[in-house]
Amino acid sequence: MWEKLNQIDVRILYVIMVILVVFPLLKPIGLPLPISTQTKNSYQAIEENIKEGDLVFLGVDFSPLQEAELWPQLVAVGGHLANKGARIVMLHVVPGGFRYEGRFADVLKSEYGLEYGVDFLCLPFSAGREAAFEAIVHDIKGLYKVDLYGESLTGYPLWNEISSAKDFKMFVEIADAPDWWLRPMSQVPGLLLWNGTVASGASTMAPFYQSGQMCGFIVGMAGGAEYEALTGKTGLATGAMDSQSLGHALIILFVVVGNLGYYMTKRGNASVN
Amino acid sequence: MQFLKNQLPVVVTFVAAVTIVLNFYVDIPGLETVSNELVRWNVVLAAFALILGIGNIIKLHLKKIVRHEPDVFYSYVTLGTLAVFIIVGVVDTTEGSTYQWLWDSILLPLESTMYATTMFFITSAAYRAFRVKNAYAAVLMVSAILMMLRVGIFASFMPFTPDVAAWIWDIPNTAGMRAVVVGTALSLAGNAFRIITGLERGHLGGGT
Amino acid sequence: MAATLSVWLAAFLTLGVFSWMYKENPWFHFAENMYIGASLGHLAVTGFQNLKEIAVGPLVNENKYYMLIPILLGMLLFSRWTDKYAWMSRASMGFLVGTTAAVVMMGAIRAQLIQQVVATMMPLTSINNVIFVVLTIAATTYFLFTMRNKSAQKVMDLGKYVLMVAFGATFGNTVMSRISLFTGRAQFLLFQWLKIGQ
Numbered sequence: 001m002w003e004k005l006n007q008i009d010v011r012i013l014y015v016i017m018v019i020l021v022v023f024p025l026l027k028p029i030g031l032p033l034p035i036s037t038q039t040k041n042s043y044q045a046i047e048e049n050i051k052e053g054d055l056v057f058l059g060v061d062f063s064p065l066q067e068a069e070l071w072p073q074l075v076a077v078g079g080h081l082a083n084k085g086a087r088i089v090m091l092h093v094v095p096g097g098f099r100y101e102g103r104f105a106d107v108l109k110s111e112y113g114l115e116y117g118v119d120f121l122c123l124p125f126s127a128g129r130e131a132a133f134e135a136i137v138h139d140i141k142g143l144y145k146v147d148l149y150g151e152s153l154t155g156y157p158l159w160n161e162i163s164s165a166k167d168f169k170m171f172v173e174i175a176d177a178p179d180w181w182l183r184p185m186s187q188v189p190g191l192l193l194w195n196g197t198v199a200s201g202a203s204t205m206a207p208f209y210q211s212g213q214m215c216g217f218i219v220g221m222a223g224g225a226e227y228e229a230l231t232g233k234t235g236l237a238t239g240a241m242d243s244q245s246l247g248h249a250l251i252i253l254f255v256v257v258g259n260l261g262y263y264m265t266k267r268g269n270a271s272v273n
Numbered sequence: 274m275q276f277l278k279n280q281l282p283v284v285v286t287f288v289a290a291v292t293i294v295l296n297f298y299v300d301i302p303g304l305e306t307v308s309n310e311l312v313r314w315n316v317v318l319a320a321f322a323l324i325l326g327i328g329n330i331i332k333l334h335l336k337k338i339v340r341h342e343p344d345v346f347y348s349y350v351t352l353g354t355l356a357v358f359i360i361v362g363v364v365d366t367t368e369g370s371t372y373q374w375l376w377d378s379i380l381l382p383l384e385s386t387m388y389a390t391t392m393f394f395i396t397s398a399a400y401r402a403f404r405v406k407n408a409y410a411a412v413l414m415v416s417a418i419l420m421m422l423r424v425g426i427f428a429s430f431m432p433f434t435p436d437v438a439a440w441i442w443d444i445p446n447t448a449g450m451r452a453v454v455v456g457t458a459l460s461l462a463g464n465a466f467r468i469i470t471g472l473e474r475g476h477l478g479g480g481t
Numbered sequence: 482m483a484a485t486l487s488v489w490l491a492a493f494l495t496l497g498v499f500s501w502m503y504k505e506n507p508w509f510h511f512a513e514n515m516y517i518g519a520s521l522g523h524l525a526v527t528g529f530q531n532l533k534e535i536a537v538g539p540l541v542n543e544n545k546y547y548m549l550i551p552i553l554l555g556m557l558l559f560s561r562w563t564d565k566y567a568w569m570s571r572a573s574m575g576f577l578v579g580t581t582a583a584v585v586m587m588g589a590i591r592a593q594l595i596q597q598v599v600a601t602m603m604p605l606t607s608i609n610n611v612i613f614v615v616l617t618i619a620a621t622t623y624f625l626f627t628m629r630n631k632s633a634q635k636v637m638d639l640g641k642y643v644l645m646v647a648f649g650a651t652f653g654n655t656v657m658s659r660i661s662l663f664t665g666r667a668q669f670l671l672f673q674w675l676k677i678g679q
Contacts (some may be wrong), residue, residue, distance in 0.1 A: 010397040017396045026678045031503055034428045034435040038442075063386035063565060068665025069658060081677055095323075095527040096384070098367050099376055125367075127531050128319035131312055134584045138309045144317070145542075149368050179454075183588025186596070200658035203651040206442065208450040211600030213592065220654065221661035222424060234506050240664040245426035247392075247660035252418055254399040262404055282571040285578030293583035314551035315580040318573060320554030323528030325567045328520045328562045347510055351518040358522025367526060374487060380523055382491035383516035385666060386498040392663040393502050395656055416649025421656060423535070441650060443615050448645025451597055452620035458593030465586035468578055469512045476578045478561060479570045 005257065011077040013254065015262070022248050024242030031245050033238070039226040042194065042216030046170070049215070052085030054169040055162065060104065061175035063096025066198050071100060072224035072237035073196040074174045078104055080231050081172065082112040082120075089168075090148075091123040091227055093132045094175070098125055101148060117156035122148035128268055133184035137165050170194055172216075176201055179208065186213055192197070194225065283471040290469040325353070354379070416441060492674040495666055616643045 049211040050056065058078060062070040081088055088108070090101045101122050108114040112206035116122075123144050126132040135143045140162070146152055161167075165185075170192040173181050178201075185193060192215045197205055199220030209217040218227055221244060289311055295301070296308035334348035358375060365372045405411045422431065423438035467473040497512035536552050539545040554576055560569040601617050603610050622633055623640030671678045 008400075010393075010401070011503065012320065013400055014393050017392065018663075021392075021664055022671070024673055025664070025667055031424075031426050032429050034423070036423075036435065036439060038439070064381045065388045065662075067381070067385050068389075068668075069661045095524055096380075098527070099373065100382070102368065102373070125527050125531055125536070126316055127323055127528065128316040128581075131315040131581055131584050131589065132318065133408050134588075135309070135312045138305070138312065142309065143313060143535065145538055150366060152604075172639060175400055179593065180585075180588075183592045184584070185587075186592045199654040199661070200651070202654055203446060203450045203647060207449045207454050207597055207600075209591075210443070210451075211448045211597055212601075213596055220657050221664070222657060236668060238663075240661065240668065241424065243664045243667070244657060244660055245424045247664075248421040248424055248656065249426055251396065251399045251656050251660075254396065254423055255403055255414065256564050257407050257417070258400040258403065278568045278571065280577035285572045286575035286582075289576050290579040290583035293580060297587050301491065310547075311580055312584065314554070315553040315577060315584075317532065317548075318555050318558070318577040320528045320531040320535070321558050321573075322577065323524045323531075325558050325561065328559065330517070330521055332562070344510070347514040350511060350514040353514045354518030355522045355525075358519055359525050362522065362526030363529065367530060372526075372555045374483060375519075376523065378487040378490040379494065379515060380519040382495045382666075382669070383498065383519060385518060385662065386495045389659075389662040390498060390502065392659040394645050395659050399656075403582040409641060412645040413649040413652065416646040417656070419654040420650045420653025425658075441646065442512060443605055444609055445616055445643055445646040446650040448613050449620045449643040450617035451601065451617050451643070452624060454593055455597050456622060456624045458589040458597070461589040462586050462594070463591070465582035466619070469586075477574050478567065481647060 002261045006261045017247065017250055021243045024246060025239065026238065028239065029134055029242045031242050032044075033225055033229060033241055035226045035229060036223075039218050039223055039230065042218050043194070043227065043230045045194060045216040046077070046080055046084065048088050050081060050084040050170060054084075055167050056081055056086040056088050057171040057173075058088050058090045059171065059173035059175060059181060060090055060092045060097045060101045061094040061173060061178075061181070062100065062198075063094055065096075066176050067100070068236075068240075069198045069224065070174050070176075070196065070220045072235050073218060073227065074100065074104055075107060075194055075235060075268055076224055076227040076231055076233065076237075077172060077174065077194075077218075078108070079112065079233060080227075082108055082114060083163065083231075086169075088114075088120040089158070089162070090125065091126070091128050091136070093129050093181075098148065109204065117155040118158055121153075121156060124148045124150075129178075130180040130184060133181050137184050137187050140165055141262075142161060161262050165191065169213075172196070179204065179259075182208055182213065199223075200240050282477050283474065287469060287471060290465075333357070389416075416446075488674050495670060499666075509536060620644055620647075 021090070028203065032219050060074060078088070090104065092098060104147055105116065105120070105122050108120055114120050116247055124146060126143060128135075132143070138178050141164070144153060147156070165188045168188070172194045173184050173185075173197040175181060176198050182193060182195075185191060192255065193213060194216035195205055195209075195214050196218045197220075199222070202219040205214070205217060209215050218224065221237050221240055225241045292304070292311055293308050297306050331352065334352050337345055337348045344425055361369075361372050367373075402413065405414050419438050419441055421433070422434040427434050464473065468476065494512050494515065497508040500506055501509040531553075536548050536555075540548040540552070554573040557573045558570045560566040601614060603614065605611050605614065616639075619636050619640035620643040621640070622636045623644060625633070625637070
């Protein structure tokens with residue numbers, strides 16, 4: 001029996017996984033969602049530090065590869081900033097980020113009633129990743145001349161109020177887990193750093209949160225769902241958490257059964273010999 | 274000629290890098306302006322580098338087409354899609370509705386689905402490949418399972434699991450990753466030093 | 482009409498990629514090659530737009546003639562496409578990598594090395610702090626590859642276990658990440674294409 005289990009066609013495993021992940025999307029189970037202390041503290045970091053009129057950078061640095069995990073985070077955290085009355089300057093240094101910046105701009109206008117050019121701005125793509133952030137830190141007005149839509153930035157009241165990166169209160173970066181943004185941005189005195197990232201790369205950023213270099217840090221789709229619960233606006237992430245739970249349960253089961261099968265087969269072969 | 278091929282690139286690397294590094298430590302009038310300008314030039318060159326890789330792909334697929342290799346149809350698909358995106362992007366820009374339609378209909382689903390297939394690999398790996406053969410593997414697997422237990426279904430009948438997972442995340446995981454981060458920092462700084470001083474020249478490429 | 486066509490095209494390509502999980506087939510290869518073309522096309526367009534804004538724009542509109550230097554250096558990068566003139570790109574590559582190395586080096590030393598070490602020097606007033614400092618030192622000791630010290634061997638072994646815990650946590654999170662990605666595509670296929678659920 002164990003040998004048969006060991007040699008099972010992987011496509012059967014795929015089908016089981018797909019069924020378990022898809023079923024809760026059609027019939028939500030409503031499993032409890034524990035909110036971690038880390039997410040609560042990250043929420044409080046924005047709640048306590050951001051006042052009406054504060055300038056906030058919002059880095060939209062993800063591509064479709066990370067959309068499922070990071071788009072819900074962007075909507076939840078960006079919405080929180082909008083509700084706090086922050087003036088948001090969005091930017092991206094990842095080629096795919098332009099579309100999410102544009103989509104979130106539409107959300108800010110339609111759901112939060114913000115006015116483009118006064119309450120928020122969208123900056124265009126800048127190549128070079130870390131070098132682009134370095135340029136933002138030292139000379140943001142020299143780096144950007146036009147906005148995401150190709151219009152001159154000098155026509156916007158919000159841009160004319162900014163002289164440098166030092167005018168900003170917080171830098172919220174929604175990105176796949178790089179430290180390349182943190183290295184340059186940590187140079188700006190008094191700038192609070194806040195990060196939302198994918199689960200697979202979160203371990204690399206954990207030391208920066210523990211050291212106090214970042215004041216906020218949420219992880220993956222679970223982090224997005226927890227943040228949605230805290231802001232009171234459920235979205236895609238909350239709806240997917242049941243799938244997440246069942247998927248995890250199945251992976252744990254596979255690891256246990258796979259190892260059991262391996263050891264039982266090995267023991268069986270040893271006793272035969 | 275040999276100077277242009279071999280020594281000049283190293284001199285350019287050194288001068289540009291030292292100007293930026295000096296600006297961090299020394300307050301010389303005008304140095305900050307020059308350093309900021311050099312960083313901006315890096316952004317310009319990075320934009321050119323984005324376009325550079327495309328030439329190699331075009332060469333590869335054109336060779337396949339000229340030689341009538343098998344599966345040449347797929348080369349037409351690649352080059353055709355590339356051409357459509359470039360033409361529409363240049364004419365319409367990335368903020369144009371046509372380009373965004375193309376991006377939403379073609380690139381977004383393809384890119385996100387390519388990565389989504391990794392769920393299947395992890396499923397088969399969990400069953401077939403992850404074997405607890407020694408104490409280190411056992412520790413790794415227990416830690417992984419405890420992290421996976423912190424979501425809904427387990428928290429409902431094992432209420433202590435989120436707290437255990439949080440402790441593992443905050444203490445041993447962060448301690449271990451700090452060591453990795455520090456090691457990475459030393460290695461980055463070391464490699465950067467080698468590049469700046471010309472000890473490392475592999476990045477310059479061929480043509481010597 | 483355009484929206485409906487967009488959803489159907491996206492669904493066709495999504496299912497094409499997933500079809501590989503059954504077995505390799507022309508549908509998957511079609512989708513795969515389209516992805517290569519589309520992603521490169523997008524890179525080219527964003528690169529071109531970026532150049533227009535940060536190089537050509539200041540040159541033409543603000544008479545910053547010195548921008549001809551990075552533009553020329555950038556164009557020399559394309560000489561790599563030829564064998565005879567590839568050497569002309571070496572200076573450009575040197576500039577690009579050199580400036581990046583300088584920026585990365587400064588950031589790594591300050592944010593990753595110094596601040597991380599400072600953060601480890603925490604008051605040993607709670608059991609968690611004590612455990613944290615001991616485990617960090619043990620894990621860092623593991624990376625001493627050049628000097629093997631027998632008396633430090635036990636510390637290095639503890640460091641190995643700490644790293645295994647960290648990698649296990651990373652694996653657990655990676656599982657979450659991968660399931661999230663598939664869930665995202667499932668949400669698109671169910672809610673937007675087939676219009677069932679939600």
